[in-house]
Amino acid sequence: MTFEPTVAPDSRPIRVRIAPSPTGDPHVGTAYIGLLNYLFAKQRGGKFVLRIEDTDRTRFVATSEHMIFEALKWVGLTWDEGPDVGGPFGPYRQSERTEIYREHAEILLANGTAYRSFETAEELEAMRQQQIAAKTPPRYNGAHRHLTPAQIDAYLAEGRPYTIRLKVPENTSTTFTDELRTAITFDHNNVDDQVLLKSDGYPTYHLANVVDDHLMQITDVIRAEEWISSTPKHVLLYNAFGWDLPRFWHMPLLRNVDKSKISKRKNPVSLVFYQQSGYLPQAMLNFLGLLGGGMAQPTEAEIVSKGLNTKEGDIFSLPEMLEKFDFKRISLGGPVFDLVKLKWLNGEYLRKLTPDEFFAALRTTILSDDYVRAIAPLVQARMETLGQFGDMTSFFFSDNISPPESVWLPKKRTFEETVAFAAEQLTALEAATWDATSIESALKTLGEAKQWSVKENFMLLRAILTGSLTSPPLTESLVVFGKSRSLDRLRRFLETQKKLANQRK
């Protein structure tokens, strides 16, 4: 038996959404999928919805949501419905919809397509480790699938916490259509009994996304390829509720240079980083539009008639994308997020600005009053002439800082232990709130634990971030320079040293 649920009729007005999770800095992948959804909706007279998926309270970052809004606006994307602008299908923040998910989980419990599972997270983790050790696929063993009503009542009476899991039908398979691919089939032996409602009462992505997409009347789910393998669970859920399916479009995943899924370790992924580093939003958007194809190359006739240079086939604006972008053209190989080409594109846009516009661009970003004002007090006491400002603060305005080993390597430390310690600094800073006292205590705590003196500790970081052993106060400088750029500089340093170390071997 194969499930073949009905797909929503084509006549419904197009509605798409992006659903970022507020767990940190806004991600280039969010802008990429956002752009695609935006284009899809606008080309079809549809609505583009922004929904915040904040159901993981352990990873929740309070400042993140606002940063996501600002970053999307920065690249030029706007949404028709969302937590900030409202809309007829709100609330658009999942943490405000918990009651809805609970009710829907009850429906599944009642119709037998879901069940309660009383294992603890620790028990499940132990099971997973055993399975991995035994080289078998890590999967929930379905132990509580067949609990008798008496057992369930006993557990409930005990007040034992539980999750609600999807009861994936046995011995069948699910087939769904991906609009960019052929039909995709998953045997249910390979589909886990996914947790739908966590023991804290919050839904997992799977439940929340299906319920919300249905209630918000989403017609087309355009998301990253990493979701393909959980799509059968979603199809099963639509089925269990008796709902029509949206169309699924899985977009290729952005990649690091080594082709792995894009990650902050290997590539700057924060939109804040690009903004603060002086990339123009139109260049970023253009670059994202280039990845994965979608834009038809100009024909020879167009090149001749418009007097285009051949390279200008790669240069286009959002209105041009709206006009020409074709989803059926998207190529499925995961595109490398190539910083080199992004920089070239950005240079192209920079050169096209008028002198006044260029000046304005500098003054609103890298030379903004706010930025210079924040830097000024760090060097005032150290200066004898204003002319020394540049000497003391150049690292705030530089892209590439690569101190030689003679600068960053402490006298009494080896290369290996120092690089390892710098990696620890990165981890500590990633977890730190970005203010001077938090940074300082995070570093000191680490130094004490690893037996690094405050001097060695701070000097190392100073060298990595400023390229010098003489600089304005370190923690204050870090705060002004910004978390995303500071951490990126540290990551690049580590990558560079790793490569050098490999070359020596």
Add this chain to the structure above:
RNA sequence: GUCCCCGUCGUCCAGUGGUUAGGACAUCGCCCUUUCACGGCGGUAACACGGGUUCGAAUCCCGUCGGGGACGCCA
């Protein structure tokens, strides 16, 4: 390990049975130039492999190999 997706220059894209396999970025060379950059001109560079189908395969089919993703009370 299991399942799923993908596979054209180093990178991003063209190419959908008949092309000298095209463009962009990068790279190399030349020109312009006080330097660098910009700009101009030119070069190197790819159909992963093996079987089919066909008069003819980058294009269609199968297998192999390679890459990636998923396998969480993360999203």
